[in-house]
Amino acid sequence: MKKKKELVISLVLIAVLIGILRLMEINISPQSKWAMLMTVLKKGSIYALVAVSMNLLNGFTGLFSLGQAGFMMIGAYTYAIFTIPADQREMVYMYYNGGIVKFAIPAICGVLLAGVFAAFFAFLIGIPVLRLKSDYLAIATLGFAEIMRALFQWDTLGPLTNGSNMLRSYPTPASASVIYPFVVSGVCIAVIVLMINSTYGRAFKAIRDDEIAAEAMGINLAHHKRIAFTVSSFFAGISGALLAMFQTNVQAKSFNSAMTYEILLIVVIGGIGSVTGSVISSFLFIACSEWLLRFLDEQHVIGEFTVPLMRSGFRKVVFSIIIMVIVLFFRQGIMGTREFSISGILNKISGRSRKAQKGEPK
Amino acid sequence: MKKKVISALMTAALAVSMTASIVAADTVTIGVYEPASGDNGAGGKQETLGMQYAYSQQPTVEIGGVEYDVNLDIVDNESNNDKAVSAASKLVSDGSSIILGSYGSGVSIAGSQTFADGGVPAVGVTCTNPQVTLGNTHYFRICFLDPFQGTVLANFASQNFEAKKAYILTKQGDDYSAGLGHYFDQAFQALGGETKAETFPEGNSDFTSYITAAKNFEADVIMAPTSTEAAALIIEQAAAQGVEVPLLAGDTWDSNVILNAAKDKNVQIFVTTFYQEGGNAEFDQGMKDFINSDDTNLANNGGDDTVAAVTAMGYDAYYVALAALQAAGSTDPAAVNEALWTLTYDGVCGHVEFDENGDAKRDTAFVKSANTETGAWDFVTEQTISE
Numbered sequence: 001m002k003k004k005k006e007l008v009i010s011l012v013l014i015a016v017l018i019g020i021l022r023l024m025e026i027n028i029s030p031q032s033k034w035a036m037l038m039t040v041l042k043k044g045s046i047y048a049l050v051a052v053s054m055n056l057l058n059g060f061t062g063l064f065s066l067g068q069a070g071f072m073m074i075g076a077y078t079y080a081i082f083t084i085p086a087d088q089r090e091m092v093y094m095y096y097n098g099g100i101v102k103f104a105i106p107a108i109c110g111v112l113l114a115g116v117f118a119a120f121f122a123f124l125i126g127i128p129v130l131r132l133k134s135d136y137l138a139i140a141t142l143g144f145a146e147i148m149r150a151l152f153q154w155d156t157l158g159p160l161t162n163g164s165n166m167l168r169s170y171p172t173p174a175s176a177s178v179i180y181p182f183v184v185s186g187v188c189i190a191v192i193v194l195m196i197n198s199t200y201g202r203a204f205k206a207i208r209d210d211e212i213a214a215e216a217m218g219i220n221l222a223h224h225k226r227i228a229f230t231v232s233s234f235f236a237g238i239s240g241a242l243l244a245m246f247q248t249n250v251q252a253k254s255f256n257s258a259m260t261y262e263i264l265l266i267v268v269i270g271g272i273g274s275v276t277g278s279v280i281s282s283f284l285f286i287a288c289s290e291w292l293l294r295f296l297d298e299q300h301v302i303g304e305f306t307v308p309l310m311r312s313g314f315r316k317v318v319f320s321i322i323i324m325v326i327v328l329f330f331r332q333g334i335m336g337t338r339e340f341s342i343s344g345i346l347n348k349i350s351g352r353s354r355k356a357q358k359g360e361p362k
Numbered sequence: 363m364k365k366k367v368i369s370a371l372m373t374a375a376l377a378v379s380m381t382a383s384i385v386a387a388d389t390v391t392i393g394v395y396e397p398a399s400g401d402n403g404a405g406g407k408q409e410t411l412g413m414q415y416a417y418s419q420q421p422t423v424e425i426g427g428v429e430y431d432v433n434l435d436i437v438d439n440e441s442n443n444d445k446a447v448s449a450a451s452k453l454v455s456d457g458s459s460i461i462l463g464s465y466g467s468g469v470s471i472a473g474s475q476t477f478a479d480g481g482v483p484a485v486g487v488t489c490t491n492p493q494v495t496l497g498n499t500h501y502f503r504i505c506f507l508d509p510f511q512g513t514v515l516a517n518f519a520s521q522n523f524e525a526k527k528a529y530i531l532t533k534q535g536d537d538y539s540a541g542l543g544h545y546f547d548q549a550f551q552a553l554g555g556e557t558k559a560e561t562f563p564e565g566n567s568d569f570t571s572y573i574t575a576a577k578n579f580e581a582d583v584i585m586a587p588t589s590t591e592a593a594a595l596i597i598e599q600a601a602a603q604g605v606e607v608p609l610l611a612g613d614t615w616d617s618n619v620i621l622n623a624a625k626d627k628n629v630q631i632f633v634t635t636f637y638q639e640g641g642n643a644e645f646d647q648g649m650k651d652f653i654n655s656d657d658t659n660l661a662n663n664g665g666d667d668t669v670a671a672v673t674a675m676g677y678d679a680y681y682v683a684l685a686a687l688q689a690a691g692s693t694d695p696a697a698v699n700e701a702l703w704t705l706t707y708d709g710v711c712g713h714v715e716f717d718e719n720g721d722a723k724r725d726t727a728f729v730k731s732a733n734t735e736t737g738a739w740d741f742v743t744e745q746t747i748s749e
Contacts, residue, residue, distance in 0.1 A: 030480035030481070031457055031480060033456075035455035038451075043447075091496060091497060095540075150563060164537050164539070165493075166443075166471060176479075247472055248447070248472065259444070294452060312398035312438050316399065
C-alpha cells in the first residue's frame, strides 16, 4: 500500500517536472538571459547519466575504472555514423567519398545501438582487464580509452569514422529540446537504480566491501564484475550518443582523459555510492563551470576601480580552488552514501513535527 | 555550518553573475567567440587582440542615425568542442547582434548550430576548413579556405623549388592538419609530383623518425601543417639532422613561436598567410603600440610585438562587423545576417566580399619565409592558384 502511494507521488512529480521543463522551453528564447540555464540543464542531464553509470562501477561495485570517456566516444561515434542522413554523407565524409555506411537509421535506434556497441566493446575488453584490481584496473581502462581514441582517428578507418575530421549533420533531438535528454537519462538512471536495488546490486555491494567474503557467500566474482562493467558501459554509450546530439558534432579528440577526470570529479563531489549525489553534483558542476563562474573571465570596472585578476582564464583558477577545497575538506561529497528521496524528506518532516508535539528537544 | 557557507557562496556567485551583464540602453553587443585556453589558446588570444585594438580605435557605431556604444563580449571557448556549445550559448543569450570567431575550425562548427538556433550570424576570422560555411546561411568567413591554401602551397613548391617529391607530415586527430595536408597532397600530385604522407599522434615529442623518413624519401620539400607546439619540435629536429630542403606550412605557422624556434638555425621555412607585416605601416605601428601599452596584451601576444596575421584578421573582422551593423541599419541579428551577403569592405588584409557559401572571395595568399638571423618574417611573394 505504502509502495503504491510512493509510486503515485513519484509519477506526479515526474509529470510536474516535465511540465515545468516544457514551460521553460516555450518561454525562454535563445536570446534571453536564462538561455544558459537550458544549456546547463541539457548538458547536466547528459553528464548525470554518465556519472551515475560510473558510480555503478566505482561506487557500488568498487571497480576503479577510468574508461568512461572511451565508452562515451564509442557511443557518440556509433550514433553519429548510423544516423547521418544518406544525402548528407557526401558532404560529411568529403575526404572519403561519402564513407562506407550508406544508410541511416532513426535517432532512437541510434541511441540504443550506441549503448549496445559500447557494451559489446566493454564485454570484450572486460575479459582480460577485469582480472586486474584497483590501480591496475584504472590504468588498463584508461589505456583502453586512449587506444580507442587513436584508433578512431586512424586514417585507414577513415571511411567509417571520418579519421581526424568531425562527424556532423545527424539528427539532434537532445539539442533541440531539453525534455529529450531528461527523459532518456531519467529512464536509464531508473534502470540503474532498479539494478542496484536488486539481487545484483546487493552482490555488487558485497564485492565492493570484501571480495573474499563475497566469494565465500557464493557470489560469482568474475560474472558479477563483468555484468557491472558491461551495464555501466552500455549507459556510458547512451550518454555519449546524447552528448553527440548536444554538441551537434563528434570528434575523437574531445573524448580525452580530461573528460574522464571531469566525470570522476562529479562522482566524487556527489558522493561515491550515491546515485542522487551524482545527479545533483553533475548539474551543479556543469552550472558552475559553464555558466555561473563565467563572469570571472570578464573585466569589471566599478567606478574608477578595475577589479584585478579578472581576465580570461581566471575562472579556471577559481574553479580549481573550489574543487580542491571540496576534495580536501568535504571528502564525503554532497551526499556521502546517502540518497535523497521525497519520502525520506516527508518522513523527516512528519517525524520532526511529531517530536515537536511531544515537546522533545530537536 | 559548512553547508550554509557553501550555499551562501553559491547564491553570491549567482547574484554577481546576474548583475554583471547589465548594459546601457543604446548598446550593441558584438560577441567574440575565441579560445583563450586549450590547444589553440595562443592563436585565439592573438586574434582577439586585433579585435580589442580595433575596438579601442572605434568603440561606437552609428546604426540607423543613432550612435551606439559597442559592447565587446569576449567568451573563451576553450578550444574544445564539448565546452564550445555553452560558450556559444552564452554569447547568444547576451544578446549579441553578430559574432566573430573562431580561431580553429572545429569549435566554429561546434558552435554553429547554437548560433543558427539563436538566429545570430557569425563571421569566422581564420577558420579555414570548408565545412564551417558549407550548408548553412548564417556562417561567413573573411579568410581563404584550406583547398585554396593547399593548392597555393603545392604551386609554390613546384614553381619555386621545382619540387618533385613532397613529404607530408600531419597530426592525427587534428582536422585542420589533416585537411590541409589532404589538399596539398591532391594538388601536388595533380602537378605531377610524388608524395609520401605520414601522421604523428597527439602529444608526440620525438620527431627523429619522421624527419629521417623524409630524408630517406629524398623529399624536395617537407609539408608540415601542424599546431605551433609541434612545429617548434619539428624545426628543432630538422635543424639537428641538417635538413636542407624547405619546410612548408599554412597559416598556423605564422607565429612568433616559429620565429623563435628557427632563430640561429640552418633551416628554410616558408608559410602561406593572410597578411604580411609591413603591408600597412600605419596599422602595424598602431598595433605594436597597443600591444606594448599593456603587460596583459604583451603576454597575450606571446611576449613580443610581432604582428601576427591572425591579429590583422581579427582587426578586419571587427570592422566588418561594424560595417554589417551599419548596412543593416538595425541591431536585429536577422537584418545583420541579411546585410552580410552584399557587404563589401576593404581592410588591412585586402578586400572582403562574400560568395554564395558565405566565404570571402580571396584569390591570393602571401608567402613569407622565416629569417633565421633577424628572427622576423621576410616577404617572398604573393601566390595565386591560377598561374
